[in-house]
Amino acid sequence: MNLSKEQMKAMQHIKGPALVLAVPGSGKTTVLIHRTANLILNHKVHPDRILSITFSRASARDMKNRFNSLYGDISHIPVYFSTIHSFSYSVIREYAYKNRIKYTLIEDNKKNLNKYNILKNIYFSINNEYVADEKLETIINSIGYIKNMLITPEKFLSQYKINISNFKQIYRSYESYKRNNNLLDFDDMLTLAIEILNKDNHLLNKYRNRFQYIQVDEGQDTSKAQIEIIKIISHPKNNLFIVADDDQSIYGFRGAYPKGLFEFSKIYKNGKVFYMEQNYRSTKNIVNISNKFIKQNSLRYNKNIFTENDYLEPISIVKVNTVEEQYKYLLDDINSHKDYANTAILYRNNISAIGIIEYLDRDDLPFYMRDNKMNFFNHWIIDDILCFLKLAQNPTDIKAFENIYFKMKGFISKKQLNYIKTLNYNQSIFDRLLNCPGINSFYKENFLELKMDFKKLSKLPPSEGISYIEKNLKYKDYLKESCIKSKYTIDTLMTMLYFLKIIASKVKNLNELTGRIRYLEYITNKSTENKDGITLSTVHSAKGLEFERVYIVDLIDGDFPSTTSIDNFLKGNIESLEEERRLFYVGMTRAKKYLSLITINNRNGKEVKPSRFITELENLITQD
Ligand SMILES: Nc1ncnc2c1ncn2[C@@H]1O[C@H](COP(=O)(O)OP(=O)(O)OP(=O)(O)O)[C@@H](O)[C@H]1O
Numbered sequence: 001m002n003l004s005k006e007q008m009k010a011m012q013h014i015k016g017p018a019l020v021l022a023v024p025g026s027g028k029t030t031v032l033i034h035r036t037a038n039l040i041l042n043h044k045v046h047p048d049r050i051l052s053i054t055f056s057r058a059s060a061r062d063m064k065n066r067f068n069s070l071y072g073d074i075s076h077i078p079v080y081f082s083t084i085h086s087f088s089y090s091v092i093r094e095y096a097y098k099n100r101i102k103y104t105l106i107e108d109n110k111k112n113l114n115k116y117n118i119l120k121n122i123y124f125s126i127n128n129e130y131v132a133d134e135k136l137e138t139i140i141n142s143i144g145y146i147k148n149m150l151i152t153p154e155k156f157l158s159q160y161k162i163n164i165s166n167f168k169q170i171y172r173s174y175e176s177y178k179r180n181n182n183l184l185d186f187d188d189m190l191t192l193a194i195e196i197l198n199k200d201n202h203l204l205n206k207y208r209n210r211f212q213y214i215q216v217d218e219g220q221d222t223s224k225a226q227i228e229i230i231k232i233i234s235h236p237k238n239n240l241f242i243v244a245d246d247d248q249s250i251y252g253f254r255g256a257y258p259k260g261l262f263e264f265s266k267i268y269k270n271g272k273v274f275y276m277e278q279n280y281r282s283t284k285n286i287v288n289i290s291n292k293f294i295k296q297n298s299l300r301y302n303k304n305i306f307t308e309n310d311y312l313e314p315i316s317i318v319k320v321n322t323v324e325e326q327y328k329y330l331l332d333d334i335n336s337h338k339d340y341a342n343t344a345i346l347y348r349n350n351i352s353a354i355g356i357i358e359y360l361d362r363d364d365l366p367f368y369m370r371d372n373k374m375n376f377f378n379h380w381i382i383d384d385i386l387c388f389l390k391l392a393q394n395p396t397d398i399k400a401f402e403n404i405y406f407k408m409k410g411f412i413s414k415k416q417l418n419y420i421k422t423l424n425y426n427q428s429i430f431d432r433l434l435n436c437p438g439i440n441s442f443y444k445e446n447f448l449e450l451k452m453d454f455k456k457l458s459k460l461p462p463s464e465g466i467s468y469i470e471k472n473l474k475y476k477d478y479l480k481e482s483c484i485k486s487k488y489t490i491d492t493l494m495t496m497l498y499f500l501k502i503i504a505s506k507v508k509n510l511n512e513l514t515g516r517i518r519y520l521e522y523i524t525n526k527s528t529e530n531k532d533g534i535t536l537s538t539v540h541s542a543k544g545l546e547f548e549r550v551y552i553v554d555l556i557d558g559d560f561p562s563t564t565s566i567d568n569f570l571k572g573n574i575e576s577l578e579e580e581r582r583l584f585y586v587g588m589t590r591a592k593k594y595l596s597l598i599t600i601n602n603r604n605g606k607e608v609k610p611s612r613f614i615t616e617l618e619n620l621i622t623q624d
Contacts, residue, residue, distance in 0.1 A: 001030075003027070003030075003031070003034060004027075004276075004278060006274065006275065006276045006277075006278070007027050007030070007031050007034075007276060009274060010031050010035075010243075010274040010276065011031050011034045011035045011038060012038065013035075013241065013272060013274070014039070014043060014239075015237075015239055016238060016239065016240075016268075016270055016271070016272065017234075017238045017239075017240045017241075017242075017264070017268040017270070017271040017272070018240070018241050018242070018271065018272040018273070018274060019219070019242045019243075019244065019261065019264045019271060019272070019273045019274070020241070020242065020243040020244070020273075020274045020275075020276060021244060021245070021246070021261070021273060021274070021275050021276075021301070021303070022243065022244070022245055022274075022275065022276035022277070022303075023245060023247070023276065023277050023278075023279055023303050023305040024245060024247070024248060024279060024281070024290070024305070024585075024586070024589035025279040025280055025281030025282055025287075025307075025546070025589060026276040026277065026278055026279055026280065026305075027276060027280055028217065028243035028244075028245065028276070029063060029066065029217055029243070029544065030066075031243065031276075032052065032063070032215055032217055032241070032243055033063065033066055033067045033070060033071075034070075035215065035241065036050060036052060036067060036079060036215065037067075037070070037071045037074060039213055040074060040079070041074060045212065045213060046077070047077045047078065047079045047080065048077060048080070048210070049210065049211060049212040049213060050079065050080065050211070050212075050213045050214075050215065051080060051082065051087065051211040051213070051214045051215070051233070052079070052080065052081045052082065052214075052215045052216075052217070053082060053083065053084050053087060053214070053215065053216045053217070053230070054081065054082075054083060054216075054217040054218055055083065055084075055217070055218040055221050055222075055251075055543070056083060056541075057083055057086075058370070058371070058541065059217065059218065059543070059544050060081045060082055060083050060086075061081075062544060062545070063081045063217065064079070064081045067079055067081070084190070084222070084226045084229060084230070085186055085189050085190070087193075087229075088189040088190055088192075088193035088229060089189050089193075091193045091196055091197065091203065091207065092184070092189060092192055092193055092196060094203060095196045095200060095203060098200075098203075101182060102182060103182050103183070103184050104181075104182060104183050104184065105183075105184055105185075106118065106178070106183045106184065106185055107185055107186055113183075115140070115185045116136060116140075118174065118177060118178075118183075119131070119136060119139055119140065119170070119174060120136065122170055122173045122174055122177065123135075123136075123139070123170060125173075126165075126166050126169050126170055126173065127165050127166060132488060133375075133488070134488050134492075135163075135164060138162055138163070138164060139164055139167070139170060141253055141254065142156065142160075142162055142164070142167065142171075143171060143174065143187065144186075144187045144254050144255060145253065145254060145255045146171070146255075147187035147188070147190065147191050147225060147255070148187060148190065148223035148224060148225045148226070148254060148255025148256075148257075149223065149224050149225075149255045149257065150191075150224045150225055150228065153167065153168045153171045153172075154168070187225075190223070190225040190226060190229065191225060193229055194225060194228050194229055194232070197229070197232045197233070198232070204232070204233075207233050208233060208234075208235070208237075211233060211234075212237065212239060213239045213241070214230060214233060214234045214239065214240050214241070215240075215241045215242075215243075216230060216240070216241070216242040216243070216244075217243055217544075218243075218244065218248075218543065218544065219242040219243060219244030219261060220244040220245055220246050220247075220248055220249035220256065220258040220261060221248075221249055221250065221251045221256040221258075221543075222256065222257065222260065223251075223254070223255040223256055223257050224255065224257045224260065225255070227257065227260050231267070238268060240268075242261070242264070244258070244261050246258045246261060246262075246300055246301055247294050247297070247300055247303070247582055247585060248543065248582060248585070248586050248589075249579070249582060250539075250540060250543065250579060250582055250583045250586055251540075252575070252576070252579045253576075253579075262301070275303070277303055277304055277305055277306060278305075278306060278307060278308065279305050279306065279307040279309070279589075280307070280309070281307075281309075281546050281589070281592055282307065282309065282589065282591055282592055282593075283307075283309050283310060283311060283312040283313070283592070283593055284307055284309055284310060284311045284312075285311055285312060285313065285314050285315055286315060286588065286589070286591055286592075286595050287305055287306065287307040287309070289315055289588075289617065289620060289621065290305070290585055290588045290589050291304070291305045291306075292620045293581070293584070293585060293588065293613075293616065293617060293620060294581070294582070294585045296581060296616060297578045297581050297582065298574070298578070299574070299575065299578050300578075312593055312594075313593070313594055314621075315588075315591075315595040315596070315597065315617075316594075316595070316596045316597070317597050317599070317614055317617065317618060318596055318597065318598045318599070319598075319599050319600075319601070319610065320598065320599075320600055320601070321600065321601050321602055322600060322601075322602050322603075323355055323498075323502070323554075323600055323602075323603055324502070325600070326553060326554075326598050326600050327355060327356065327359040328359075329598065330345065330356070330359070330551060330553070330598070331359060331360075331363050331365070333551075333596065334365065334534065334549075335363070335365075337549065339548060339549065340365065340366055340367075340532060340533055340534045341531070341532045341533070341534075342547050342548035342549060343534045343535070343547060343548065343549045343550075343551075344534070344535040344536075344537060344542060344545070344547040344549070344550050344551070344590060345534060345535070345536050345537075345551045345552075345553060346537055346538070346539050346542050346550060346551070346552045346553070346587050346590065347536075347537075347538060347539070347552070347553050347554050347560075348538065348539060348554065348559050348560035348562070348583070349538070349554075349559060349560075350371075350373055350374050350376075350538060351374070351376060351492075351495060351496065351499065352553060352554045352559075353369070353374060353524075353536050354374070354376050354499040354502075354503070354520075355499050355502050356536060356553070357520055357523070357524055357536070358499075358502055358503050358520065360534065361520065361523060362506065365533075365534060366527075366530055366532060366533035366534065367527050367530065367533040367534045367535075367536050368527055368528070368530045368531055368532070368533040368534065368535050368536065369524055369527040369528050369536050369537075370535055370536065370537035370538075370541045370542065370545075371537060371538060371541040372524060372525060372527075372528055374524070376496065376499070377517055377518075377520065377521035377524075378521075379496060381479075381493060381496050381497065381500075382496075382500060382517065383403065384403065384404055384407060384475070385466055385469060385497070385500060386400075386510070386513070386514060386517075387400040387401075387403040387404045388400075388404055388408075388457070388465075388469045388473065388475070389457070389462065389465055389469075389510045389513070390510065391404070391429070391454060392454045392455075392457040392458040392465070393458055393510055395428040395429055395430060395451075395454060396425060396426060396427065396428060396429060397429075398420075398421060398425065398429065401417075401429050402417065405417055406478075407475060407478040408450070408469075408473040408474055408475060408478065409446070409449075409450070409473060409474040409477075410446045410447065410449075410450045411443070411446060412433065416433060416436050416439075419436055419437070420432040420433055420435075420436065423435065428451070430447055430448075430450055430451035430454065431451075433447040433450075434447050434448070450473075453468075453472055453473055456468070456472075457469065457473070461504075461507075461508060461509075462504040462507055462508075462509065462510065462512075462513045463501045463504040463505040465504075466497060466500060466501050466504055467501070470497065476494075479493045479494070489563070491558070491563075494604055495603070495604065497604075498603065498604040503516055503517065503520065504516075535547065539552070539583050539584070539586055539587040540583070542586070542587065542590050543586055545590055546590055546591075546592055547590055547591065547592065548591075548592050548593050548594065549591065549593065549594040549595075549596075550587070550588075550590050550591035550594070550595050550596070551596045551597075551598060552584075552587050552588070552595075552596070552597050552598065553598045554598075554599075554600070555597055555598060555599040555610060555611040555613070555614055556599065556600065556603065556608045556609065556610065556611060557608070557609040557610065557611050557612050558608070558609075559611070560580065560583075560584065560611050560613070561577055561580035561581070561584075561611065561612065561613065562576075562580060564576060565577040565579070565580045566612075580613075581613065584611075584613045597614060597617070599611060599614050
């Protein structure tokens with residue numbers, strides 16, 4: 001590949017600070033890789049002296065693979081591509097070794113001592129109630145934001161409203177608990193590294209001498225804390241080379257600080273800024289429409305993306321009625337090309353992967369999961385449904401009953417549960433309930449009705465059974481109530497049930513359903529090795545990647561863009577909706593030749609609206 005004039009200029013920049021501001025597919029990563037080789041081959045820089053930083057472990061791996069496939073083993077010394085976290089952690093480890101401190105990482109939730117458990121305990125001790133998963137996530141994201149932005153919780157709370165009681169106290173307890181016990185989470189890696197580099201001159205100089213050249217990919221998603229580390233290490237030579245695209249900044253909620261890019265010229269008076277606006281990745285159809293689309297954002301630096309690539313197929317906007325029709329369309333389209341390794345199915349939320357996996361597996365199509373962060377297969381809602389079905393099959397199953405007796409109609413009390421546990425365990429639970437002392441006719445009727453309901457349930461195929469549990473056994477009422485307490489939205493929970501029904505629709509009985517769930521979990525875990533399969537990924541994790549064919553699915557208003565961003569927009573705050581638009585733009589610009597955007601009218605029997613971004617795109621297309 002011949003680099004363009006713009007790319008060459010950027011690549012040949014050697015000394016002093018430089019910022020490359022560029023559009024998607026313009027060769028930012030390409031330039032960074034060639035520059036690395038140029039430093040080593042033509043400027044005799046030892047590979048060990050170059051620190052190339054990128055955003056995630058996956059992108060560090062991708063960059064290393066791209067480097068190796070272009071240049072192989074040019075120096076017989078491995079070239080170092082790292083995340084800022086792993087770099088910071090190496091600083092901390094060295095400092096800890098020197099000072100005989102033993103830090104423990106608390107990010108592994110398979111270990112007992114992990115940040116989730118610590119925060120759950122702290123939350124309970126302060127608020128006297130259990131914290132729900134979604135609230136816990138808000139707490140973790142907010143703490144991450146505070147640390148990445150290098151601000152105080154007070155400042156954070158003055159800017160953002162979060163629905164967490166006593167957040168400040170939780171924050172302080174968590175911080176002091178970690179400090180007192182030498183515990184570290186990911187965000188501490190950054191703030192502690194800054195602290196260490198600021199106080200240990202010897203260590204600081206060692207790192208400054210070692211890393212003479214620093215390169216940063218995806219500069220738009222570096223946080224203030226990360227920028228600070230990079231600034232400290234590169235000083236005073238400031239041989240700093242950053243590539244970035246503010247239109248692809250998608251981690252604002254975690255403290256990404258793209259505005260930092262535009263302070264570059266203020267911080268580095270002798271800094272050079274290069275621009276690259278030619279896209280080498282996508283067809284003219286995709287480039288033109290993406291360009292118009294991102295121009296709808298107001299918080300951006302205007303760039304004009306263009307390409308010399310040909311026009312090919314127009315992007316397709318596909319509107320179908322149901323989720324099942326969406327999968328059928330996907331399968332038909334993918335099967336007509338069978339170019340699995342060059343195809344990606346992208347989505348806004350992890351949960352969207354469930355239905356896709358089920359359908360791909362039914363058709364025996366290979367897939368590769370880019371990020372397996374789903375907790376679907378072991379979620380309590382799945383456990384609940386399995387317990388209902390187990391109890392229907394075996395009305396003496398007290399363990400199943402104990403899990404769900406308060407999640408259905410019947411008003412069964414804990415006292416009654418404890419009483420029936422003392423009765424003959426071979427007797428049906430419903431008969432035992434009828435034997436509870438002192439129950440009045442109201443309770444008797446309830447229990448008799450329950451007995452009949454479970455009998456009916458035992459005769460239904462699983463997918464109908466789930467609807468029966470939802471409606472007749474009033475499980476949906478329980479879910480609605482639990483939403484009030486847990487801050488799960490009912491839509492999230494109903495979507496999970498809906499995907500479970502899709503899985504259940506092809507099985508005959510409980511055994512098969514349990515087997516199918518475990519099997520899907522297994523192939524999902526295994527698929528992270530299956531690089532030749534169709535890539536399934538959230539748009540977030542697809543950043544930096546490219547595919548011949550890209551499908552973006554489940555394009556529903558409220559999913560993509562998210563409900564929160566729409567609510568904020570209605571209150572006059574455009575930032576989060578603009579971040580969603582950038583995310584959508586990142587998704588669109590992953591496609592080289594073919595881009596298909598799919599929306600549905602109906603999910604789980606409810607009418608849904610197409611993503612407002614689809615409407616926007618349709619308007620832009622008709623204006624052409
Ligand atoms: N000068 C060039 N000639 C031909 N192809 C090029 C050139 N520069 C880059 N490419 C190709 O264009 C595609 C996009 O390059 P690259 O991934 O480096 O872009 P990027 O700016 O990092 O993209 P993004 O920010 O969207 O992830 C790659 O397939 C790359 O090989």
